[in-house]
Amino acid sequence: MNVEILADADTAARRAAGVIAYDAREAVAARNCFVMAVSGGKSPWIMLRALANEDVPWKKVHVFQVDERVAPAGDPDRNLTHLTESLLSHAPLPPSQIHAMPVEAADLEAAARAYAETLESLAGSPPVLDLAHLGLGPDGHTASLVPGDPVLDVTDRDVALTGVYQERRRMTLTYPVLNRSRRILCRPMTPTRSRLRRTFRPTIRSARWSMA
Numbered sequence: 001m002n003v004e005i006l007a008d009a010d011t012a013a014r015r016a017a018g019v020i021a022y023d024a025r026e027a028v029a030a031r032n033c034f035v036m037a038v039s040g041g042k043s044p045w046i047m048l049r050a051l052a053n054e055d056v057p058w059k060k061v062h063v064f065q066v067d068e069r070v071a072p073a074g075d076p077d078r079n080l081t082h083l084t085e086s087l088l089s090h091a092p093l094p095p096s097q098i099h100a101m102p103v104e105a106a107d108l109e110a111a112a113r114a115y116a117e118t119l120e121s122l123a124g125s126p127p128v129l130d131l132a133h134l135g136l137g138p139d140g141h142t143a144s145l146v147p148g149d150p151v152l153d154v155t156d157r158d159v160a161l162t163g164v165y166q167e168r169r170r171m172t173l174t175y176p177v178l179n180r181s182r183r184i185l186c187r188p189m190t191p192t193r194s195r196l197r198r199t200f201r202p203t204i205r206s207a208r209w210s211m212a
Helices: 009-031 043-051 079-087 108-123 175-179 193-199
Strands: 034-038 061-065 067-069 131-134 159-161 170-173 183-186 208-211
Touching: 009 034, 009 043, 009 131, 009 183, 034 108, 043 079, 061 079, 067 079, 108 159, 108 170
Parallel strands: 034 061, 034 131, 131 183, 183 208
Antiparallel strands: 067 170, 159 170
């Protein structure tokens, strides 16, 4: 695990953007594609805008969501709303290469399975993300893997639904697919190694960890 403590949120965002851009170039050179997943919350917004100023092979980049609230399209609670505002308005990423979690579907379980299939079509079977960007909530949750929720025990699916948390259900990537990531980039605003280690299962030996 590589831990960097930086001066402020802007500096951390620029550093994280540099890491993502480097991994994108390496992945495209090796596999002709870069597949990343971005978490919700406020921490990605500045980072994604900074990423637009980096040398990124955008035509080969695919962006998935780590998690999403079950809410209508355009709702300010939706992570997708801020993801598109932060990235598409600043970077030449083809809109079709942002893969939104289908949380407006009538059958959410079927929608979660379909999202997992889309991920598999681009990242292999089982899917391996080139990079997963994660934050860390004050209660120790990352993605929408909230303490006490049954989704923490899901090991046979890469995408699953949670119970109600802060008034909304969520769709989230699960521990297995996150743990397979080639790099996990975690940006807690008050980073503590012990809290991060408690949050994740100890099955991360194959992943490269970076904290900024």
